[in-house]
């Protein structure tokens with residue numbers, strides 16, 4: 001995988017026009033585009049087809065963070081496979097059986113759809129949650145302990161990968177050698193942290209074992225998003241050595 005292929009940009013914009021504009025500026029500078037709740041709720045699956053049609057070279061990551069009964073999540077996964085998405089996210093907190101149902105459905109549905117494999121990524125603990133947020137949500141374990149437990153669930157369930165913060169990577173990388181470790185909460189030095197709580201710079205996250213970085217505001221809000229993406233790709237390349 002090239003350094004550029006490791007960079008995923010979050011298209012967290014309110015409509016298709018803004019998504020296509022940002023995708024156009026970033027094509028050739030990033031590896032994958034992430035469509036999340038804001039854009040998907042506004043524009044629906046049509047925006048996925050439109051972005052893919054304009055930029056067939058860029059994979060689409062559907063970050064819908066499914067959290068429901070297995071039958072309902074499996075239906076959403078069949079629909080995502082028909083759209084030709086590369087990744088879809090599922091919350092890991094519901095346990096191995098739920099994750100396994102999703103991972104098995106993704107393999108079956110992507111084989112049937114013939115678009116290439118849809119990988120299920122298990123979201124361990126949101127990077128916007130710190131110790132206090134986990135306590136308030138009723139957990140007695142720390143974010144790091146929860147991430148380790150849920151990473152194990154992702155392995156047992158046969159998920160393609162997991163989502164965690166850079167801060168847990170060193171602990172979980174040895175136990176997840178064949179999984180994609182997709183890391184949001186990425187902040188180049190000096191960038192505003194915003195609502196993220198467990199953050200890391202691009203270089204440190206790659207050095208700690210991230211396979212992919214997810215970056216939103218530090219690229220989207222830059223005066224020159226393509227130049228901001230290039231700087232992160234250069235930091236990834238330097239960390240890979």
Ligand SMILES: O=c1ccn([C@@H]2O[C@H](COP(=O)(O)O)[C@@H](O)[C@H]2O)c(=O)[nH]1
Nearest residue numbers: 010036125126127184185214215216217
């Ligand atoms: O734990 C998670 C899971 C997903 N995300 C998503 O990543 C991007 C991050 O955007 P920034 O603007 O760089 O903070 C965003 O789309 C989130 O929904 C996450 O941040 N943490």
